[in-house]
Amino acid sequence: MASTKRRITPKCEGSYRFDPDLFFEQWNDKSSPQHSGDFRNSIIRSFGLKPDDSYQYHAEIAVVTLKDAQQVVDFGEVGGLHSWYLDEKEKELPHPSPDDSKAYASLFLPTNNLVRALTGFRSNAKKGSLREQIAQHLANNLVVPIAPLAVPSKPKSAPKNPYLDLWAWSCENLEWAGPIPTNTKTEHAHHILPVLYHHFGCAVPTHAALSLIAQVAQVRTKPKPIIEVGSGTGYWTFMLRKTFPELTVLPIDNLQSKYRVRWIGDTLVQDGPTHIVTHKGGEGQVLLLVYPIVSEDFTGKMLRAFKGDAVCVAATQNGNGHSAFKGETVADWVKRERPDWEEAARVPLPSFAGKDEALFVFRKRAAVEEVA
Template identity: 50%
Template sequence: MAPSTRRLKASRSGNSQNTTAISSQVPKQAIMSHFQTASTQGSGKFDPNLFFYHWNDSLTPQNNDLRTAINKAFGLRPEDDYVYHAVASVTLAQAQVAIDHGDVNGLHAWYRDEIGQQIPPPQLKDIEAYTQIFSPLTSTTKALTALAANAKKGSLRDAIAQHLNSNLLPPASTTRLSLPAKQKTPIKNPYYDIWAWSCRCLEWAGPTDKTVMVRQSHHILPIFYHHFGCVCPTWDALSLITQLAKPPGKAKNIPINGRPIIEIGSGNGYWAHMLRGVGCTVYPVDNAASAWRTTWINDTIITDGIQFLQRPPVDLSGSVGGSGCKDAILLLVYPQVSADFTGRVIRTYQGDYIVVAGTQNGNGFTGFPGETISSWMKRERPQFEKVVQIPLPSFAGKDEALFIFMRRSG
């Protein structure tokens, strides 16, 4: 996943607290030989652990002031002029101007009728119903049921509910996976909180079957990409991946610390940071071809993903199962479309579990041009069965989901 093709030279001045936090999960040799500093460009005080510790609702944009919120949360100067390169190139000031203009010139035209005319935006209660699907305080299936049950037939909310429910594949009991119960004390997830604000700000209540035709985006998106990543993890996603890594009961041939997770194309490390926070061992791999303003981890293994899978570093080879990494879980978050990257990675991997976070429609934004990961896997890797497909928080105009594929037995 890549917001920009500009190469960023990593700094060598790291944060000792974060290195200590991850050293128990990643071999020391791997950290020292593949060093990348957790940092935010332009901030002298960014620390991922402290960021999460201090995060609260007051740090989300107040009165739709994203510029001030980002400056405050990441310790940036008020006059910050960093240029965020992604689907567009913007500064915080320029993004704020776009926010302040609201729906002028169709900036919020996410929903259109059959002849392409923009339709009235969703009501706030429908936006809130959509964002609550992904809250750790709710049951996903019950929230999806409520979204549909309280929708007027033929309404925009009805179209959104039908689309999300028609694509839903909760795990069957035979997979030994289950969607988690709602949390009484939820884990902190700053990306979710600021994403939920963006839905209210941009009048977005979720994707429909027509979202595949949306080609516009918003100036907010590059800001999110650079600071948090291309797609937001949820408690559902973290829990399901953790269950794969640490299956319940006495599973055979599972390391005492669980199966390691290899994240190919780990980007700025937000998913790796969150997964480590719930006890997973993650080896983040990225070729560092893209620039990120914020990096959440210190130990990205900077190498080509295919080469890593074929010949994992000596200090990691034993834990991941040698060539092909057959003893590890493969995680792809917003995998790129170009150069058959996703296909080559999946063909090289020799293990039993593939997790993909990306688009669930055919817009070609991730994975494969004009094709979903589901259809590609069914045709190209029939030895794998899709066992989970659950929605992920989608930025305005997008349609994201988490997919889990398991190798068929026998």
């Protein structure tokens, strides 16, 4: 596909007033389902939809309407809808407590240093508890950033993050307090996910994740442009620009996937691998992939073609095949296929119920040694 610089107006299909900046300006604590009554009404009010909205949200896991999603929320745990945790013998474990769900969600607040918060989350877990399993799993998968990268401390200010707020509500509502190793066996997902995917994307950005991406782009004196290939709704690009306006972030997407919401209006419409090949392999740029698809070896093609020295990938970290690669993590693939790169950081992302996501940061070994 040839490069197409056509403008795609930010939009929410069926909305009478959607404007991304105004959305953020008006978003507050009362916008969340925690305060606005229910999930359906929260989405309708926040995005300016009609009360009888009947849009069909298509995703791999289901096709639902807002009414459908709310009905399933109202069902609660009936029929195993909240059965996220199994032991090694695939016997269901007790649900986490509301306090544990809140503690897990708080890990990702911009006011917390993620590494220190993880330590506290683990130290406050009772021996043998589900929370201890979760904390141990998160600790085992953490790759503390290699200098000069660092997990940020409390920022002076951070933009609002409506997706993080909605995700935090989902943790308590769906009785979820973080992933454990046996989540590779979790085969179901909740019906709110197609709605959230269409409005925001398949992964939730955090201040820690955005900061690491920004740091990678600013390792040297002159910041490098960030290219987000497969940008989808554009929410990650939008958040990067809001949080770090000094950076150049270029969203690229072939628009083959339909989303109800588009947060940005300057997406470069092009096939990702084609863009990389026709732009000197991405030399002098940072590659960002957010929940890349598994099919057609998309992720493999991107990582083989990319000639830059830094890649950031938001993807599953338990090899369940939901993103990047089937049967292995992106870290496994890079270790085998790109030995000239090293994993410079891995931090957990807010994982939806039954899932296990992280941000992986890879840098060429020569580049790391040069900076060091």
